[in-house]
Amino acid sequence: MPFITDGEPKPVGSYPNSGIDVLIVGTGLAGLTAAIECVRKGHNVRVLERNDDINTAGDMYFMGLSATKFFKHWPEMAKEFDEISLHNAWxxxxxxDGTRMIPPLKVADRLRDAGLNPDTPPGTFQMRPLVYKMYVHQxxxxGIQIQFGKRVVDYFEDEARGKAGVVTDNDERFEADVVIAADGVGSKSQKLVGGQVRAMKSGRAMWRAAFPIEHLDKNPEIKEPGTYAMTLTRPDTMIWVMNHDVTGSEKESWNHTIDADEVLANMDKGVGPSPWSSKYKDLIKLTPPNTIVNFELFWRNPQPKWASPxxxxxxxxxxxxxFLPASGNGATQAIEDAVSLASCLQIGGRDNIPQSxxxxxxxxxxxxACAQKLGFSNAELLQDTDWSQVKLDPRKAQPKLPAWVWSHDPESYAYQVYDKVVENMKKGVPFDKDDSVPPNYPPGYRYEPWSIEQIMGDMKAGKTVDLGSGNWD
Known part of the structure; x- marks a missing residue:
């Protein structure tokens, strides 16, 4: 198969023009990655965004190594990513309640203790604003064409003409050879695709905030390492995230902010006899207005319908x-999706778009589906940590970061397995019975449909999340 990367950079111009017109809806990580990777693979790209600009606000997320491998083709992005990354972090x-359970360690030392290569971390926590600005620069x-203020209200396809498209709230129509819906959980594409999944309340939400660190000047002690819940301190920015039981004011929106007083009034509820540390409460008090997002966490079952008829x-x-935000995998898998799709379209060419x-x-x-299930397991670990075990073995407080996730290369994998996958589709081999393709999920795993209801039932019965067969480590 031509154009296999084999780890070598292949910049723009390495691939001939495919003649494929791609319309992308949404400028999140998935949409922006799809845009630049489709350009690199020779496709013609247009992007629609409902807002007036690309949203570069927010706090932090985890970006796995499998998602950032494609930066090797974009030297400007690789350089900027290195500049915004935290190095030699502790x-x-x-x-x-403020009790120290694991003493300060460099990230490299923690990786080494976990049996991982400190020179190849599974990923890094990144500030969302800095990552998005890096994408905007690219x-x-x-010169990718992005049309703002285009709120898509419907998707359609015309199989006879080999076209698909969208309709906006202003009754504008846009067409292309293929439409990539990267517009989030409420995408109107799901009506056409048939992949609408009912959202189920988890009973949990997250308070989270990011703000300039000078707001902490009134209490210099807060700048020192040692705040509780999940925090990320940079030279110029403080970020904190706290998981909590629902209080009634949360929404599944990154634009929904609340006052610090509401957090302070509710943060000790449901944590047992020991209240939150006063030091952490001081951090909440110093958080500036209109900064704290109260994001409700919903659970959704995995569903295999990602494409229209x-x-x-x-x-x-x-x-x-x-993905649950606590899974640490949502951003990673979104980027992997975009890299994989751009590659498959290039491999199959303009005459085989549905096949690709x-x-x-x-x-x-x-x-x-495996990454989603792993996210529930990690969320369970973070929420119900057995601190008596952590004292004996600090690894008990560390979420799983298995090699099958972070060592994967979605681009190389697409080139490796595309022909065999297509051959097996034509033979009618079911996707969950295809043993001829090397897995990009836990080795030895056999796919079994699962549901949130099943997991919730196990958790209520005091059982740990059953990940299933195979090596998930």
Whole structure:
């Protein structure tokens, strides 16, 4: 198969023009990655965004190594990513009441203790504003056309003409050979795709905030390492995240802010006999107004329908599979989706777009279902930590970061398995019975459908999340 990367950078111009017109809806991580990777793979790209600009606000998320491997093709992005990343960072772990459980260790030392290579971390926590600005710079360098203020209210496809498109709230119509729906959990594409999944309340939410660190000047002690819950301190920015029981004011929106007084009034509820540390409460008090987001956490079952009947519309990122923020995998899998889809379209060419879209979905579904389930397991660990065990073994407080997740290369994998996947689709081999393709999920795993209801039932019965067969470590 031509154009296999084999780890070598292949910048813009390495691939001939495919003649494929791609319309992307949404400028989140999935949409922006799809845009720049589709350009690199020779596709013609247009992007629609409902807002007046790309949203660069927010706090932090985890970006896994499997998602950032494609930066090797974009030297400007690789350089900027290195500049915004934290190097030689320290981590220490506390209980919510301020008791130190794991002493300060460099990230490299923690990786070494966990049996991982300190020179190849599974990923890094990044500030969302800095990552998005990096993407904006790349989009501008490429001259990618983004039309703002285009709120998509419907998707359609015309199989006879080999076209798909969208309709906006102003009754504008946009068409392309393939439409990539990267517009989040409420994507209108799901009506066409048939992948609408009912959201189930988890009973949990997250308070989270990011703000300039000078707001802490009134209490210099807060700047020192040693705040509790999850915090990230940079030279110029403080970020904190706190998981909590629902209080009634939360929404599934990154634009929904509340006052610090509401957090302070509720933060000790449900934490047991020991209240939160006064030091952490001081941090909340110093958080500036209109900064704290109260984000409700919903659970959604995995579903394999990511493409329309004619496979001219395809969902990626949260539109295809939503992750709990605590999973540390949502951003990673969204980027992987985009890289994989751009590659499959290039491999199949303009005459085989539906085939390539279906191959991409087949390549990605089981991996994402496993990553979603792993997210529940990690969320359970973070929420119900057994601190008596952590004292004996600090690894008991560390979420799983398995090699099958972070060592994966979605681009190389697409080139490796595309032909075999297509061959097996044509033979009618079910996606969950395809043993001829090397797995990009836990080795030895056999796919079994699962549901949130099943997991919730196990958790209520005091059982740990059953990940299933195979090696998840």
């Amino acid at each position: 981590i220490e772990t506390f209980k919510h 989009v501008r360098r490429l 004619g496979a001219r519309v395809v969902n990626i990122g949260d539109a295809a599979h939503s 879209v279906r191959a991409h979905v087949r390549i990605r579904f089981i991996r994402n």
